[in-house]
Amino acid sequence: MAKRVKIKIGDVFCQEHGDGHKSYFQYIADDSEKDGCPVIRIFKTRYAVSENPGIEDVISSEVGLYVHTDVVSGSEFGGGWYKVGESADLGLDGLALARFVELGDKSGDEGEWSIDKLSRLDPYEECFVWRCDEPRENIGPVNPGDWIAGDAFDGSVYLWPKTVELIKTGYITQRIEMALIDDIVKRRAWPWVDSYTSLIDPLTKFQYYFHFHGDNLVCEVIEKPDGNTVCLSPDKPIADGCSLFDGKFGDIGWRSHEFIGKEKFESVSDKCEQASTAPAGNGGFLRGLRDRLCGR
Amino acid sequence: MAKRIVTKIGDIFCVELGNGYKSYFQYIANDMTQLNSSVIRAFVGRYPMDYQPDMDKLVKSEVAFYAHTVLRIGLVGDHWYKVGKSKDLGLDELASAWFVGESPTVYNPETDKFDDVDPLEHFYVWHCNESHIPIGKMTPEISESPMTTNGSVLSWFRIVERIKYGYTSADLYLNRYVKQKPWPWVESYLTYFDRMARLRYYFHFKGEKICREVIRTSDGNFINLSENDPEKDGYALFTGSFGDISWCAWNVTGEKFNTIWDKHHGKES
Known part of the structure; x- marks a missing residue:
């Protein structure tokens, strides 16, 4: 029988990059605004696989990204992350500053269904911004290239392979949903990528x-x-x-x-x-x- | 009891355009190369609602495009209805029409996985009921042929959209090479963001021709350009046609375009 993985807020995970390096993230909150989806903070520093940094050192290092992802499935499948420890220090002050962003195009508006509504609508008509556990606000329409100020992050939920990509490079390449979020929230690439x-x-x-x-x-x-x-x-x-x-x-x-x-x-x-x-x-x-x- | 729907090759269907006009298409074949879906030919021209067409004359009229679709869904939803039939299917012309598809992934036998590839370098083409021919990059032979169409099975709304406007707004890789042409009476409003220059454009086209353009600069200024006023502050009215830009732009409503236009009109000078 498969081992039951018990995961809770505070857990710290390690993700190996496959090139002799690894880095860490911590599960820090569940976001009620995103149906209770777990939020993680990914730390910027990468280590050689042979290194063994202490948990306190890891969680006091600089945070690169805040992301919504399914923490459990990534630890159950091969290629994903594994738990290395836990800490009560969640860095929630940092999370409180992070703003999550999603785009909408008004195609879901109520009213009669028409050909025009099914067309390629301007995707920047609606833009939702929220902080973890707070209600979202529509700040649209927005202009691509006018970056959301402050600590802004893509607010969509990442499946675990995307999260792995994010941990390795700082950004993801393939997007099916939210294809244009990168016009509003800048991608970040780790310095070595x-x-x-x-x-x-x-x-x-x-x-x-x-x-x-x-x-x-x-x-x-x-x-x-x-x-x-x-x-x-x-x-x-x-x-x-x-x-x-x-x-x-x-x-x-x-x-x-x-x-x-x-x-x-x-x-x-x-x-x-x-x-x-x-x-x-x-x-x-x-x-x-x-x-x-x-x-x- | 639900109405029984029977469609036969040769059937002619009417699509109401919603502005006092209607247009026609004919069901002419099934394409085994594309999931045995129905192939239609849509005819050029729109007719007033009280017009009674002569079917034999209609099928001799110019073909606007060929497409694959599922007729039943359009019938159930009343998006089109049968008005007649003709034995003249124009199959000789169909035989020379190219259908085009592109592959975003390619099977790699060494790894037993599908590799992501650039779809623009992995086009394939076929004639109705013949096998796929991989061509790699798009060739002028295909793109300049008068009847080259996206070979995907299109939803009813893409068919209606194309009959109504002359183009569909689906993002097709093919539209980089085969230009979309709106009917001369169609007003189209598009927005495009140039990511390198950080300029956002709003375009108003009548048919294929540009009428008005608003450029939003990266510092938030707006520049209104039109046929009568084609140059301002170092910016010039877009000189291309609808088909040059449509594949990479997004639709906005006429209302939205006019709001932006009116807001900045006359302000800059």
Whole structure:
């Protein structure tokens, strides 16, 4: 018979990253505003698997994220976390400052069902914000890119594999629900994480490829519609009429399909390095939409 | 007792558009390649409600699009109803129509798992009742063919939406390559957020053509642009057509667009 796992508020869990590191989180509350879903605090520090930090050291370290997740199922399945101890110190002062955010699109409004309501409605019409155990408030409509101030966190409930991803990298890539929450609440990447992303500007058809280390941009490759590529980095922020993206990893609400692998990024940047030996293109090349519209 | 519903290949159905007009489509085949679902062809044109069509003439009219759907659900919900039939199915034209799908995952026999892949690099196409042809990236041969359609089985509301407006607002990867075209009389309102420039756009299109645009800058200023007033403060009216932007934008109501427009109209100068 399977062992019954008894889990209670205060428990501290360890999650192994699979790369020789591990980190910790603590189950600190049940949020009545989210049907009593457990809330955890994930600590920022990662340790080598061989290290054995004391529970008091772990829970006094810096908190990276507050998340709603099912603590029990993650400890029952392989690949998930396991309990390492407990502490009565829950850091509730920190939790009281955390604000949870969710989006709505008014498609659930009462009234007659119509074709127009089933269409792709503006997803930023409603935005709910709450603190743990307090009623939610609708602050919508909101504008994407206007970040919710203060300690804001995605308030949706994470299934355990997503929570594992969050513990390992600081963010999740695949979202089915709340796909656009990252336009309102900034993603955070742990300082050691390499992230590779790509997006196309639908108006200019420029394809951008990015490599971030932690929150910082390390390299950007721009593929122009004519097939030419430009490679930019903090050491070479301007080339061929293009300029390096001046934001951080979390400044763009990446969609699930925009996360690309390291290999894909390298195949593009390699191509770029080969091409850079060719003569430079014309200097008056049409710049990206952001430059064109901003009159830069 | 519930009404017994029988649909036969050749049946012609009417969709009421709700603004004094109606349009027609015909059930022309079952596609074994797509779950044996019903294939329809929708005809171009809207007719006044009192119009009595000649079925033989109607089926000779121009085809707006082909689609897969489940007819029964539309009949039960009164979203369309049968008005006649014709033996002319236009199967020769159907045989040249491309249906398109894309795979977000691919089976990996080495790991016995499905790997996530970029759907834009994993398109497949087929003709009705023929096998899938994987093509990888979209090719001009497919995207520029006059009858290239999303091959998914569409819900009744996507069919009605497309008949009514000329496009559906479903987020289809295909719409990056095959432009959506609203009927000339349709007013569409969209919003799009440019994440790199941190600009939010609101667009008003009549048919495929842009009429008005509001740009919200990252510092919260609004710029109203229109055909008569296409440039202001270094910003210019969008020069593309509806199909250039629709796949990545969201719908807003006309009311919402007008509220934003009115609020900032005349303020900036």
